[in-house]
Amino acid sequence: MEGDSVTLTPNDADIKGENLIMWRFGHNSLIVKINRNDNKRQFPDERFRDRLKLDQTGSLTITNTRITDSGLYQVLGTSKDTPVSIFNITVYAHLPVPVISNSSSSSQQNCSLLCSVVNVSDVTLSWYKGNSLLSSISVSDLNRSLSLHLECLDDSYSCVVNNPISNQTQHLDLSQITWSDCHCCGSTEAAI
CATH class of the missing domain: 2.60.40.10 (Immunoglobulins)
Known part of the structure; x- marks a missing residue:
């Protein structure tokens, strides 16, 4: 490290x-x-x-x-x-905690979350619901985001950034996200 x-x-x-x-x-x-x-x-x-x-x-x-x-x-x-x-x-950088934000716009009818990391390379960025992996992407460049399209919201989502020797997790806190334009219910879909 x-x-x-x-x-x-x-x-x-x-x-x-x-x-x-x-x-x-x-x-x-x-x-x-x-x-x-x-x-x-x-x-x-x-x-x-x-x-x-x-x-x-x-x-x-x-x-x-x-x-x-x-x-x-x-x-x-x-x-x-x-x-x-x-x-x-191989020397690995310290990993930052990923940032979760709302990426929905007024033209969208679904809810989208964005998990972002900056200034890291050679990591994996993943979305989880509980312990189940929803989507994952290997990141070789310094700034990357992973989008998750939701139809149901609860506090069981988390975003994880990891390299071979460490990881950082950010759990979704619904009170920190503005959802005024989202109409959510039904199934969940993950997209990269």
Whole structure:
């Protein structure tokens, strides 16, 4: 999660006997190296300034992680031409609570609710009635809404935004929505 710390620990057998240990981000960007003979460390990549810790064993800790830290990390020793350990890291943003609003207009005879999230990517946005999924959409862009057309209203609807490690839920509060133009009763229909 964005803001957390992560420690990447190479296999001891892979770096045993290596005097110089190097970490790369992506395929070419050297981010840190340590000479284990004199314990001298170098941090040539400014993107990680003051956020990297490298211990004598070769373990790398990234503090205050950012979404841009997502990617491939490789450990190299001086005696091998290929990486001895590879880590693929994904950093997820904190999720906002979705917003539910009335999207009905005076020209519509049905009630429509809109669930919106902004400034998020790679999430799923879903409508539920109780524990039953009504509709869902995968969102890869930063601003997205999911519409739900209703013919019956009660407080059992909720909108959920989630990614693989967290979720946020907004429950429908009928007292917060203006329904003057809606004429509601009958069945429920979900639409994306």
